[in-house]
Amino acid sequence: MPNSVETIRIAILGASGYTGAELVRLLSRHPAARIAALTAERQAGRPLTEVFPHLGHLGLPDLVKIDQVDWSGIDFVFCALPHGTTQEIIAALPHALRVVDLSADFRLADPALYAEWYGHEHRAVELQTQAVYGLTELNRRAVRDARLVANPGCYPTATLLPLLPLLLDGLVEAEDIIVDAKSGVSGAGRDAKQQNLFTEVSEGMHAYGVGRHRHMPEMEQELSLAAGRPVTMAFTPHLIPMNRGEFITTYVRLAGARTADDLRAALAERYRNEPFIRVLPAGTVPHTRHVRGSNEVHVSVFRDRLPGRAIVLSVLDNLVKGASGQAVQNMNVMHGLIETMGLEQAPLFP
Structure with a gap:
């Protein structure tokens, strides 16, 4: 200092x-x-x-x-x-x-x-x-x-950090973004709520805010700025039985002849000097337990078996990063x- x-x-x-x-x-x-x-x-x-x-x-x-x-x-x-x-x-x-x-x-x-x-x-x-x-x-x-x-918000941070650079660089289509999000129970806050009791959330998982979650306009605002035009996304969050952590699976359609490897390379270059963002080697799946308690975000990109599509995975600790x-x-x-x-x-x- x-x-x-x-x-x-x-x-x-x-x-x-x-x-x-x-x-x-x-x-x-x-x-x-x-x-x-x-x-x-x-x-x-x-x-x-x-x-x-x-x-x-x-x-x-x-x-x-x-x-x-x-x-x-x-x-x-x-x-x-x-x-x-x-x-x-x-x-x-x-x-x-x-x-x-x-x-x-x-x-x-x-x-x-x-x-x-x-x-x-x-x-x-x-x-x-x-x-x-x-x-x-x-x-x-x-x-x-x-x-x-x-x-x-926690969902927007985990979603936007890998997605915004891809839109800014024109590597994915803004009209076709699907986000499947999962969060630990601490994301719902500390107030006593029946739906957050141990017996209500343990040994299972469920979706919530389906079709209308309050993080959606926040993400669409930033995605629209990156794309230079209005963007509407599909987003469904789920509550999973762990204290902290977040796992985001984003499905994107590639622009032109781009490949999943192009996306991973672009993210690796964009975040090359960022201390908290780790773009993982090809074929490596991120785990929430590998970021617990830290300010890190781990990101990976996979080729989808559907032609012209890719899958972007990202994890963070919802209470830290x-x-x-x-x-x-x-x-x-x-x-x-x-x-x-x-x-x-x-x-x-x-």
Whole structure:
């Protein structure tokens, strides 16, 4: 870390959820970060060790309500609040604060599209125009200068990182994209829900949000920008009985005489110098267990037995690269730090 870089005093809003806890875990080892405030409305007044015993040894501040935070002691904010609750809170923050928002509240550039998919009008339209979509590897320059970064969702991160370069290079047809997505149960959040009970999810799997999942407009927005024209995709998510991890299978139609090898070579070249993206050797299938606990994304490309088609596989940890790890990566870019700072940990195995 350069000697001129000062410690960043950080507030985590929504620290009692899974992504909040993951932010604490990652930032506790970040050499430029000091966690100065932790909020959790329902858990306010409790020490962190009572909510997350595995983080109790860090000596961090007790949980408080958002209106109890002394903003004069904060430099940077991570907002890990539920969708729909973030807009007015961020709008009320001191303007000098830079923010990474992990909710979906600022990901959609069109407020009308947000209202259509989230069921209410956007409550901070002026702020929405300032938000930058934080897919770090593909939007680094805009992230660097942003005041507010909308951290992408986990499904979009795993889907878009391999798919956007292929569209940008004209290697696949934008009119024929099919995504089969699978996520661990932590992707549904920490709130108690009957459908997420152990007996409801173990020893089986099921689809949800079929035909209309809230990540669809986010992905189509970015795909359309890459293709230069409107793109509509097929997307079906599934819940699988594991704590964390995400596996995306994307079926694409090749453009012209392109081959699956061309796609793999293009991705390998695009991500050659990216520390968190690994394009695997030909014939290698990615595994969610090989990225668990890390900020890595593993990608592979296979030839489909149907002529003119290819299959793109990608995996990540939905709580790290799919949420909190990418958020820390964006903070590093925004502060001109080494991008891997605080994110160097190898995947957990087994």
